[in-house]
Amino acid sequence: MSMAALQMGKYGVYVWSCYGLTLIGLLFLVFAARRQRQHEVLQAKRRIRMAEQSQQTDMEVRS
Amino acid sequence: MNWVWFHKLASPPTAYAFARALRPWLLWPSILMMLWASYAGLFVVPPDYQQLDAYRIIFVHVPAASMSLMVYSMMAIAAGIGLIWHMKLAHAVAAACVLPGTVFTVLALATGAIWGKPMWGAWWAWDPRLTTELILLFLYLGYMALRASFDDIGRADRASAVLALVGLVNIPIIKYSVVWWNSLHQGKTLSMFGKSSIDPTMVAPLLVMLLAFLMFFGAILCDGLCAQILRRERHAQWLLKQVS
Numbered sequence: 142m143s144m145a146a147l148q149m150g151k152y153g154v155y156v157w158s159c160y161g162l163t164l165i166g167l168l169f170l171v172f173a174a175r176r177q178r179q180h181e182v183l184q185a186k187r188r189i190r191m192a193e194q195s196q197q198t199d200m201e202v203r204s
Numbered sequence: 205m206n207w208v209w210f211h212k213l214a215s216p217p218t219a220y221a222f223a224r225a226l227r228p229w230l231l232w233p234s235i236l237m238m239l240w241a242s243y244a245g246l247f248v249v250p251p252d253y254q255q256l257d258a259y260r261i262i263f264v265h266v267p268a269a270s271m272s273l274m275v276y277s278m279m280a281i282a283a284g285i286g287l288i289w290h291m292k293l294a295h296a297v298a299a300a301c302v303l304p305g306t307v308f309t310v311l312a313l314a315t316g317a318i319w320g321k322p323m324w325g326a327w328w329a330w331d332p333r334l335t336t337e338l339i340l341l342f343l344y345l346g347y348m349a350l351r352a353s354f355d356d357i358g359r360a361d362r363a364s365a366v367l368a369l370v371g372l373v374n375i376p377i378i379k380y381s382v383v384w385w386n387s388l389h390q391g392k393t394l395s396m397f398g399k400s401s402i403d404p405t406m407v408a409p410l411l412v413m414l415l416a417f418l419m420f421f422g423a424i425l426c427d428g429l430c431a432q433i434l435r436r437e438r439h440a441q442w443l444l445k446q447v448s
Contacts, residue, residue: 146247149257155322156260159315163264166311167420170304174427181434185443
């Protein structure tokens with residue numbers, strides 16, 4: 142691939158910055174969406190653990 | 205017609221499992237398609253006779269702009285279904301649409317501004333297409349802010365659904381702004397029924413990129429939907445099996 146193909150005349154900087162921005166935007170979406178889901182999974186796990194602990198404490202108090 | 209499958213899919217456990225299973229089948233092919241379309245758009249197809257190499261921005265600008273409109277329409281329709289039929293999953297779909305929709309709109313505006321500089325000599329013009337697309341960004345941001353202002357998910361769903369439905373009027377205005385008014389922005393490039401205004405060699409990478417963006421959005425929606433279902437079904441028994 143020649144330098145001329147990468148430079149695209151005087152438009153290289155415009156074209157490459159658009160593709161770069163798009164890449165950043167799409168990568169952000171992948172990580173943000175995954176983080177959101179993982180955060181909710183962790184919250185759900187925490188709630189389950191807390192519910193189990195309080196159940197255990199109740200049983201210990203009763204016995 | 206048998207609608208049992210639809211009602212089954214509308215149940216949160218089935219939708220959660222379906223979204224989790226579907227996500228990789230959308231994400232990885234979309235990435236491969238984007239890579240191919242980018243390579244073809246940047247290096248294979250010939251330069252435009254008028255815009256020379258600057259037109260290559262079209263392969264990311266048009267898919268981002270199309271998705272910004274499509275995602276908003278989908279968000280508003282899902283919110284409307286949730287509002288009318290009290291379907292929680294529809295509200296979850298609407299809420300999961302807002303982040304990708306906002307990013308697609310920002311990308312459409314940013315790549316449009318960068319394309320505008322060498323072609324029009326200005327980063328921005330108060331042109332009907334650009335202005336209505338900017339309003340779309342404010343609608344997405346407003347929807348996000350409105351949802352965040354409620355602690356109760358039910359109230360957030362109802363209030364944001366009304367905003368999404370009101371904002372739907374902006375979509376045909378964006379789409380037909382280049383037809384209704386004298387616009388600096390060029391007319392439509394692709395036509396579903398008539399002849400497209402670009403050379404046939406440029407159509408294939410553009411169509412592949414459009415499909416890739418659509419599938420990519422599907423993958424992101426799957427993740428967002430899973431997060432929304434987990435938040436809404438926090439006390440459900442089926443969740444125990446899924447996350448433990």
